[in-house]
Amino acid sequence: MLSTADSIYSKESVPQTRGAVVLTTVARFEIKYQQYMDETGTFISNDVPPAFARDIDTLKQLYRDMNRVRVLDQKAYALQRTGKMGTYPAATGQEAIGVGFGSAMTKEDVLVPYYRGQASMIQHGVLMEEVLLYWGGYEKGCDYQVAKEDFPIAVPIATQSLHATGVAKAIQMRGEKRCVFTEIGEGGTSQGDFYEALNVAGIWNLPVVFIINNNQWAISVPSELQTNCETYAQKAIAAGIDSVQVDGNDIVAVKEASDKAAEKARNGGGPTVIECISLRLCDHTTADDATRYRPEGELDDGWTKEPIIRMRKYLESKSAWSSEDETNMLEELAAEVQQAVDNYLNTPVDPPEAMFDYLYEELPEKTVAQRELAIARGAK
């Protein structure tokens, strides 16, 4: 079991004297950092990597999955720039986080994503065209065909953390052996909702894993202005729950920590917070211009640490990946994404009455006339 916020509570601790103040230590905590593969694509210790990381096909699959998200993001950006897409938040540089924890989830687990969550969403069965539809202005983008229980994106920041605890409570009450994953940005951890969610997850021992995508920016606000904490993982201490900080650009670390946390949660071991340190290598969204606030050099440095290239280096170092493989994969992914884009672009706009038809199970009498008015107006 992954247990990183060790705490020792002992009423009988020996009093310590510090100056004139009598102080007994009653609780101790530490936050640990987890990384396997460094930015050169090398496993950093002589330690045995987790089992999945010893299977080269698994790593190849993860590599492909990360690339898929990046290709999708690029495509969505291009669509937005040509007026065919709404505001879109890319996850460039953070693909290891969503793909990593998404691949730790079973079909039965429930995902309660945040808005920059396309990596985990796709990994857990949300269709790429659904992601495009959502940001492209179609409610039906949230009517997931495969990921039937997953929540739609929560735009109001941090609210999803609480919804995740509710889903986890239902799972717990029903005695099911599954768990909930929910993601949040490091900026989002400043919201009270995040903390309230951690607290209830802790006291009720809920089967939920909180992933913090620490991409070091909340739009223009850097992490250094967000909190005085050295780590975001330590926020879990406030709720008495386990946490760990991982290299969010190392998909092996993200997946390993997530696997363990999920297993723990499914088996009644309660919640875990996993802080994944990464960097947002793109603008906040298509509506943002990060050159207004990003310090010089940050991007250059960031690109040397990002998750995709390091995995490629590793695969190449094992002679498991060639430039032909790369070309083929990118072609295949481009085709996959293009298919999703085509489906998206071919989706007809809903008729005006669609504004009303899912508001309640049954539309109130009073609103029926409005619906008809909308249809009449729309027909003009």
Next chain:
Amino acid sequence: MLSTADSIYSKESVPQTRGAVVLTTVARFEIKYQQYMDETGTFISNDVPPAFARDIDTLKQLYRDMNRVRVLDQKAYALQRTGKMGTYPAATGQEAIGVGFGSAMTKEDVLVPYYRGQASMIQHGVLMEEVLLYWGGYEKGCDYQVAKEDFPIAVPIATQSLHATGVAKAIQMRGEKRCVFTEIGEGGTSQGDFYEALNVAGIWNLPVVFIINNNQWAISVPSELQTNCETYAQKAIAAGIDSVQVDGNDIVAVKEASDKAAEKARNGGGPTVIECISLRLCDHTTADDATRYRPEGELDDGWTKEPIIRMRKYLESKSAWSSEDETNMLEELAAEVQQAVDNYLNTPVDPPEAMFDYLYEELPEKTVAQRELAIARGAK
């Protein structure tokens, strides 16, 4: 400087191996517990107590101040039972907390109290009759004649924590050498507002002291159902700020921790959280019946640990207090409180227009007619 949530952040820590997982410790914390005088009225260590505690007159004054609150609470209860008072929350058993931190405040410091805050409020200059007026249904109970800058009670739980950070920010911006104290119940710490306040206090290094009155109950909900934390003090770790846990029934510990935290705050050292462990020896309020939920024996045990008797024992052990002193003091306090009660009972009820006269600086045109209507109706 009081610094109890020590943290060590070191990028170069040596990796530790735990099973197959590579983990580096990146942050360490501990929570300390502070107590000077135990329940028998004995200083528990050979350590020198804080300077103020070596002055018997100071201790006598604190003893008197605690007694004043208890007498007031009893009187308010009696008034309520005879229909002369609204719902009232006594602070029985927790007098050392409010009196302790209240006596650490200067006149210039600002108090942002919680609803069970009469001990600190009175200590900081709010008149007893103002406390009675407030709970007795008079807005003018918040128009403090002496404590001009102090906030009125915040009934919506935990909101006061954020107001305190705002006051602290103003103080900081103006470069003033004063600080803010704000109190909250242990139940209140589950609210997001509490955490948001800690977080901004931490990142902005605000001159504010957060006092947690851990009286172990939130109405009928025991602390064990409130949070999974071993200590409430550790909630400060989530915000990267200092904290300490003290015996909330030991006024020496409460005042010493508060003195240090206040001094630190006034001198630019930033915020502190002080958890004071006590026990609510009364019902939640006059509207509550704690026998519905309180486990047997708890009260008996609690009364052996409460703050007033232990200070009396200490004073008696030093031959500084006689039963005559006790009788005299109680008589004097009864007279003081009775004076406040008389002032309260003699306060005329406001005329109807008082509902309108402080809503805005200038009452909107539209509402002027309503004001007149209220006067006319009231005159009937």
Next chain:
Amino acid sequence: MAAITLIEAVNKAIAYEMEADKEVVVFGEDVGINGGVFRATDGLQEKFGEERVIDTPLAEAMIAGLAIGMAAQGMKPIAEIQFMGFIFPAADHIISHCARMRNRTRGRLTLPMVIRAPYGGGIHAPENHSESTEAIFAHIPGLKVVMPSNPSRAYGLMLAAIRDPDPVIFLEPKRVYRIEKHEIEDNGEEYPLGMCFVDREGTDITLVSWGAMLHETKQAAEKLAAEGISAEVIDVATVSPLDIDTILESVEKTGRICIVQEAPKSGAIGSEIAAEIAEKGIMNLLAPIGRVSGYDTVIPYYRLEKQYMPKIEHIIEEVKRIVEYR
């Protein structure tokens, strides 16, 4: 068949449905062993266990957020907010999520949940314990806002609220929690949501109210009858979505209307009712639309509370003004 109060009716309806439907769970602050500060959930934990009647940590956003997550999983949470004045930390969840989940997922995820809260003044409570802010939630499409006025309706409407496939904000008139008793057969029969109740037929004027204020309104109608003024009394019961048709029909008959509400006057439910009549029924009006209302000010602390609350004589006075209007 026992005569029970409004709060007992709430309790009985919840118990009935918990018995009938294993997915129904109750949670909130102090709802367990304490049975709620007003005892609305009294005895439920004993009967259904700590797993289904749950004391939460003290956080309203969390209570609402939990309910959303559980409801999305098909459970039927009944979440208590201890007083309506404490619902605001949950406003974001109620407005941005509860009201929208069905719509945004095109019916994939629905939220069969109830948020209960005692509302209103008149019980000498402390600050922030007397709010009547139903208008805030009534303005939000996707919500239903129900305010029962008596024990039978509390029982029937609560059952309907729990069974409703969409989120219902259920506001209980705490001032009349124990003011009258109704003989209620505990048979699980619901009253329909979204429909007004005509409590008294009349011909001279229509009196419209809901929740606690129905009591003053009905008493005013009685006194008016003694003076020869025949008032029709309508209990709105569901303040959103509004059953305006019943009110319009009544006004068509009486030609005059007076709305009685406890909330501050501006932008309240009464405004919407008046606006609808001004739009659709104005040709039937023989006099201006009257509103007897709380004032546009903060409800005062308890010493002045009586001065704030609309009273029977205010209704009578306003009705006479309207009836005498030429």
Next chain:
Amino acid sequence: MAAITLIEAVNKAIAYEMEADKEVVVFGEDVGINGGVFRATDGLQEKFGEERVIDTPLAEAMIAGLAIGMAAQGMKPIAEIQFMGFIFPAADHIISHCARMRNRTRGRLTLPMVIRAPYGGGIHAPENHSESTEAIFAHIPGLKVVMPSNPSRAYGLMLAAIRDPDPVIFLEPKRVYRIEKHEIEDNGEEYPLGMCFVDREGTDITLVSWGAMLHETKQAAEKLAAEGISAEVIDVATVSPLDIDTILESVEKTGRICIVQEAPKSGAIGSEIAAEIAEKGIMNLLAPIGRVSGYDTVIPYYRLEKQYMPKIEHIIEEVKRIVEYR
């Protein structure tokens, strides 16, 4: 004298008052180096320093709570909520504290603060970025809710809001942030709060609107004029407290009224205006009161947004119906 947009006017007014009054501080998410996501605070941090133009952590309750604390100390905070859809976490502070501090302390502590938020749809924004929920705050006594419609008014009303001794919720019509320019002298002259502006005189009907919808309303009035219908156009500007007298006077003259609003119809500002007329001006009405409004549904994602927003032709259609009413 430069021609500037509405958002530039907001920026200029804030800058003017920051220059004039050292107690004025600006804070919120991304208001600093980024100048706000719409650039309302562009250049202010550079000009007034990081101490007075402050990026906060990401938490709206905190932003409102901070403002309350600072204002109680006599500072004049201008707090930004990035979009009106994100104001709800701050609802408790706005409703339970902002609106009440003066009243509950009998004037001892007052809150000269402004909460700014861009509101409304029509810019193809994502979910939760297009809300028009002014009615929620307009229902709360103790608040002032201001919604400017054009650059001059944004400038003058923002100055008044900052200087006002009481809390002001200042909702900016983001759809028209850059749609027109006014020549504005940056002289610190304010416009009064709590007063309607009559934008066009007319005799056949009164059109009442506020914020972004004024633009459609004015264009409708122009087109109607071409067809021989003379519409008086009133910009409410301060939706609470409402200057109903100006509207009543106009209706006295025209005998007909149509209210144009973007918010969902039920329980919106339009309802209150209609109710007031139905109470105090009904004898002057020659026709039912018309409301052209957003529908009682969640504002849709952007593909259907146009179908949701009231349009010029809807106003014209409704006006004709009212004018032709016999």
